[in-house]
Amino acid sequence: MTDLLKHIFRCCVFIFVQVFLLNEVPPLHRYVSPHLYYLFLLWLPFRLSRISLLLIAFFYGLTLDAFMHTPGLHAAACTLMAYVRPFFISILLPKEAGETGYPEPSYKSMGIIPYGTYIMLLTVVHHLYLTLLEWLQLGGFLLFLGKILASTGVSLLLVLITELVFSRKSNYRTNMS
């Protein structure tokens, strides 16, 4: 129960930060659009079934879309990310996902390098798809490439800062407790 509340709280905070802080920041450049909200999906527990992961991602994306008046844009990117997430976890995690003592992905549960790769790959997937969809509506190939690179870089920086500032206390589950 407390786990569920924790994730709902996280969801609200990420949406708030994305809508009222990151979208309000004056852009450094037209290529740079910072995103942090998708970290919520990266932090979801290992043991969620893939279907529920997809559904959570879809409705989470749709919530953000409701605030940004882009129906479907972020929902599409989120569902794709949720679909590929288990593949990356199973590749990057030596043990079967869910058998680690930790409930959710973090640098403690996966190790710094696999976790970094996991974050980076999914960030690239997210921005690639998001920018592709935007690009289909407004042309310009240079804009497309530049935006993927710049936005991915800035978002990764934001994720790094978030990881450093909020060290999640994920307690190791043992048979003792």
Place this chain on the structure above:
Amino acid sequence: MRNILLFISRYSHLIVLLFLQGLSLHLLFRYNRFHEAVFSNVLNEITGSVREGYSGIEAFFSLRRENDLLREENARLRNQLKEDYAWPDSSSRQVNDTLRIDTLVQYRKFVYMPSRVIGNTVNAERNHIMLHRGAKQGVQVGMAVTSPSGVLGTVIGVSDNMCVVMSLLHAQTRIVAVLKRGGGYGEVSWDGADPRYVQLTKIPRTTLVRKGDSVVTSQYSDKYPPGQLVGFVERISEDQQSGTFDLILRTAVDFRNVHHAYVIRNLQQAEMDALRNRIKEPND
């Protein structure tokens, strides 16, 4: 049959993914229709109430700036009052009679309805502004929206108490505008790059353009009252092929600081539309 069930159970993730992707892409590319059907009724009210709470905090920090803007506007309007025009009591006294316009409503063309801004973006390629005024307060789709300092955009979605405005900073914006001094007509659009600048294209080469010229809405517009500020000429370039000027304008409104808006209603719109429809008919 068994094989089909096996197939479905095996690829259920993929099927769910494809379904959700299809759904979101459908929403995305059917943007305008969906927007009116669902967004305007339910989601606008919900996200609107959240944004309203937040904008209350945000507005506090720009009170001084907003006050200055409103004071300026008040001063400008007060200068137009007829009490300001007093002549010595002689035969040449001029009476500025506005009574006729106010009592007989049909002569009035535009009505301004004040409204608070509760949501605004500038960083996306399609920016929207949300106002706390909706259908119950007289807003309809297609009405023009201005701020004390200039043109903001057009209403594209209305719910009971909120409305969504397509900002001037929107990739689909097209507004006919005119150079106040030179008089050339052109079309205002936005390329999605910098929220401080918009583009004015199709200005004839014969027009006299100088840097700093004001660009205002034209009198041909149905929605905008003539003379609403759009921006000031910042850079001039020539399009050699079509023989027209392409101008870059600095927007009159600082889109990062918009807190008050006027929704403008054209009272003669119905008559204009009816006339247009009547003209079209013989051709069909």
